[in-house]
Amino acid sequence: xxxxxxxxxxxxxxxxxxxxxxxxxxxxxxxxxxxxxxxxxxxxxxxxxxxxxxxxxxxxxxxxxxxxxxxxxxxxxxxxxxxxxxxxxxxxxxxxxxxxxxxxxxxxxxxxxxxxxxxxxxxxxxxxxxxxxxxxxxxxxxxxxxxxxxxxxxxxxxxxxxxxxxxxxxxxxxxxxxxxxxxxxxxxxxxxxxxxxxxxxxxxxxxxxxxxxxxxxxxxxxxxxxxxxxxxxxxxxxxxxxxxxxxxxxxxxxxxxxxxxxxxxxxxxxxxxxxxxxxxxxxxxxxxxxxxxxxxxxxxxxxxxxxxxxxxxxxxxxxxxxxxxxxxxxxxxxxxxxxxxxxxxxxxxxxxxxxxxxxxxxxxxxxxxxxxxxxxxxxxxxxxxxxxxxxxxxxxxxxxxxxxxxxx
Amino acid sequence: xxxxxxxxxxxxxxxxxxxxxxxxxxxxxxxxxxxxxxxxxxxxxxxxxxxxxxxxxxxxxxxxxxxxxxxxxxxxxxxxxxxxxxxxxxxxxxxxxxxxxxxxxxxxxxxxxxxxxxxxxxxxxxxxxxxxxxxxxxxxxxxxxxxxxxxxxxxxxxx
Numbered sequence: 001x002x003x004x005x006x007x008x009x010x011x012x013x014x015x016x017x018x019x020x021x022x023x024x025x026x027x028x029x030x031x032x033x034x035x036x037x038x039x040x041x042x043x044x045x046x047x048x049x050x051x052x053x054x055x056x057x058x059x060x061x062x063x064x065x066x067x068x069x070x071x072x073x074x075x076x077x078x079x080x081x082x083x084x085x086x087x088x089x090x091x092x093x094x095x096x097x098x099x100x101x102x103x104x105x106x107x108x109x110x111x112x113x114x115x116x117x118x119x120x121x122x123x124x125x126x127x128x129x130x131x132x133x134x135x136x137x138x139x140x141x142x143x144x145x146x147x148x149x150x151x152x153x154x155x156x157x158x159x160x161x162x163x164x165x166x167x168x169x170x171x172x173x174x175x176x177x178x179x180x181x182x183x184x185x186x187x188x189x190x191x192x193x194x195x196x197x198x199x200x201x202x203x204x205x206x207x208x209x210x211x212x213x214x215x216x217x218x219x220x221x222x223x224x225x226x227x228x229x230x231x232x233x234x235x236x237x238x239x240x241x242x243x244x245x246x247x248x249x250x251x252x253x254x255x256x257x258x259x260x261x262x263x264x265x266x267x268x269x270x271x272x273x274x275x276x277x278x279x280x281x282x283x284x285x286x287x288x289x290x291x292x293x294x295x296x297x298x299x300x301x302x303x304x305x306x307x308x309x310x311x312x313x314x315x316x317x318x319x320x321x322x323x324x325x326x327x328x329x330x331x332x333x334x335x336x337x338x339x340x341x342x343x344x345x346x347x348x349x350x351x352x353x354x355x356x357x358x359x360x361x362x363x364x365x366x367x368x369x370x371x372x373x374x375x376x377x378x379x380x381x382x383x384x385x386x387x388x389x390x391x392x393x394x395x396x397x398x399x400x401x402x403x404x405x406x407x408x
Numbered sequence: 409x410x411x412x413x414x415x416x417x418x419x420x421x422x423x424x425x426x427x428x429x430x431x432x433x434x435x436x437x438x439x440x441x442x443x444x445x446x447x448x449x450x451x452x453x454x455x456x457x458x459x460x461x462x463x464x465x466x467x468x469x470x471x472x473x474x475x476x477x478x479x480x481x482x483x484x485x486x487x488x489x490x491x492x493x494x495x496x497x498x499x500x501x502x503x504x505x506x507x508x509x510x511x512x513x514x515x516x517x518x519x520x521x522x523x524x525x526x527x528x529x530x531x532x533x534x535x536x537x538x539x540x541x542x543x544x545x546x547x548x549x550x551x552x553x554x555x556x557x558x559x560x561x562x563x564x565x566x567x
Contacts (some may be wrong), residue, residue: 091418099415149418156459159422159434159446164414171417272439337454391455 025069029058033287044154044388046147048349049380051287052373055294056302073292080289081354082245082259083282086237088145089263090271090278092171094215097264100171107165107327108172111345114319115141122312123365131187132365138180139356139372140316144349145170147380151387152344162337165328166344177351178257181358182207185254188362203253207261214265222270230277237266237274256354286350293353294373296360301370309374317379317386320345325399335399340390342399347383352376443467494558498565500547505567512539514564522553522561 036050100108119140123133148170157163182203186196213221225240227233241259248258266274321342328341356372359365386393412424420438427433432448434456441464446456462470500507506514511524527534527541528548534541543549543565551561 096415096417100417145418156444156446156456156461158416158419158436158438159444159459160456161424161434161448161454164416164422167417167419275439334452334454336452 022069022072026072029054029069029073029288029291030284032058033291037287044384046144046150046347046349046380046384047287048144048147048290048353049377051290052294052353052377055291056297056299056373057294058291059295059297059299070295073288073295076285076288077292077357078255078289079242080282080285080287080292081256081357082241083278084146084286084289084350084354085256085259086241086263087275087278087282088174089260090266090275091145092174092264093267093271094218094264096171097175100168101175104165104168104172104327107169107323107330108176110326111169111172111320111323112141112176114323115316118312118315118319122308122315126308126367128365128367131184131190132359132368134187135184135355135359135364135368136371138177138184139348139352139375140312142173142177142348142351142355143170143320143345144347144351144380144383145174147347147349147384148344148387151347151384155388157340157344160337160340162328162331162333162341162344165331165333165341166324169324169327169345173351174260177355178207178211178260179204181254181257181355182252184355184358185252188358188364189252199252203251206248206251206253207257210258210261210265214261218265218267221265222268225266226270226273230273233270233273234277237270237278254358289357290350290353293357293360293369297369297373301367302374305367305371305374309371309378312371313375313378313382316348317346317382335395336391338399339393339395340387343383343386343390343393346379346386348376348379441467492554494553494555496551496558496562498549498551498562500543500545500549501566502545506543506565507545509543510539511537511541511543516551516561516564520553520557520560520564522551522557524549524561525552526550 032054033051036054037047040047040050116137119137120133122140123136124130128136148166152158152163152166183200186199186203189196189199225233225236227236241262244262245255245258248261249255321339324342324345325338328338333341352372353376356368360369409425409428414422414424416422416436420436423435423437425433430450432450432453434444434446434448436444436446438444443462443464443466444459445462446459449455449457516522516524524537525535527537527543527550529544529546549565551558551565553561
């Protein structure tokens with residue numbers, strides 16, 4: 001209930017009273033999200049950082065207190081992750097992945113190394129366990145395809161020549177994530193080396209099988225799921241997603257990867273229809289996911305990690321600029337396009353939080369949650385602003401070509 | 409004119425070409441049917457001088473303006489080429505005629521010699537429907553043949 005901390009209503013008395021409290025809390029949370037969403041749209045910022053902030057404000061040890069609805073929020077957050085990743089998978093067809101792997105694998109590897117290493121090193125310097133540091137590497141690695149795709153559209157950059165480079169890098173990151181998450185999920189369980197190796201092997205084997213299934217049998221699965229009725233289609237797709245995500249989680253592949261692979265598998269007409277059907281649902285549960293992540297963090301824990309988060313943000317903003325402009329240069333894009341590519345890859349968002357959420361749920365490192373939240377808050381906002389201003393910031397000399405650019 | 413095609417994962421496909429007079433143009437066809445048209449700077453192809461965003465219907469109107477061939481124009485020219493060829497769009501009634509029955513049930517081909525070439529249902533076109541195709545109220549049926557055959561077919565269709 002939203003009461004000043006310390007003063008509690010007796011919510012555990014009767015069931016109907018409990019239900020009313022849960023509904024009232026959820027109502028207030030969703031309305032807060034709606035208000036913040038409007039604000040975000042007005043000032044031209046992505047909504048993810050504002051949702052996180054809302055969670056922080058309503059979270060542990062703060063003035064407001066949510067508790068009756070927490071159980072629902074926890075499940076809602078899980079559903080949010082499943083839907084986020086399902087729709088991400090739906091965005092891409094197997095052909096997109098093949099093309100991405102073929103054309104940008106080298107840039108993808110460089111992007112991976114240059115942006116995970118700072119995170120991992122930073123974690124180790126802070127004295128974290130190797131697993132927690134690896135998770136931080138994941139947090140710093142993943143650019144936010146949600147934020148970036150939205151902003152590319154907002155700024156009318158779909159037709160720009162550098163846009164395919166940006167998008168293929170994002171595709172590569174998503175493929176890497178499908179391999180990275182299962183490994184981390186196994187490591188988090190913390191078994192012995194031999195057991196861990198076997199579990200990682202099994203998890204990766206399952207991912208490989210899922211990739212093959214999605215490449216080969218995409219049309220069969222899609223046909224089985226398809227229905228002309230929107231209601232039946234929604235029920236079948238949601239049912240299948242939760243089932244696959246749950247089984248994946250049980251097999252330590254992580255629910256997120258299960259949902260992503262299912263999304264890749266669905267294609268053709270089903271994918272088209274689900275893409276129009278599910279986004280509103282994803283936005284609601286995705287919002288709940290960000291709020292819930294914020295709720296689990298005590299805002300007072302943010303202060304000590306603020307400076308480390310800022311340093312990490314600056315370093316990994318530069319590494320993204322470097323890898324982005326390198327990839328663009330390799331694709332024959334001129335200096336200004338390279339600069340835009342680099343800046344466009346800076347925003348971090350949903351996936352950094354998904355990765356950090358894994359660690360928080362497993363209790364890997366108490367500082368991981370606050371640090372990731374602060375980091376994403378900084379880079380989601382700063383990254384979006386930089387992306388908007390890309391054409392007004394002069395291209396730094398290091399990106400400018402020393403020789404005349406080739407005329408097409 | 410050479411057109412370059414680049415896939416945009418998660419968005420659609422981008423086509424790029426240089427016009428004969430040297431303008432650099434890009435067209436993005438998004439998966440949801442929207443189009444983005446961009447005019448690149450002549451000196452620096454990496455920056456856009458402007459973009460326009462078109463819906464599906466905007467795009468087809470623009471294509472008409474630009475002299476693209478739309479279906480009716482093409483059918484008209486077909487009619488000119490074959491003397492005496494009649495083409496008719498028949499909208500299926502709520503009940504009666506062949507509504508609710510298959511195309512084969514009407515024996516249109518055997519009794520009139522006209523052919524059912526396509527059926528348009530809501531927004532999607534079904535080219536060359538087979539005899540087992542069941543007609544629904546509101547379907548638009550495209551019939552071709554001689555004047556006489558088409559008018560007879562029309563009577564069979566709507567009853």
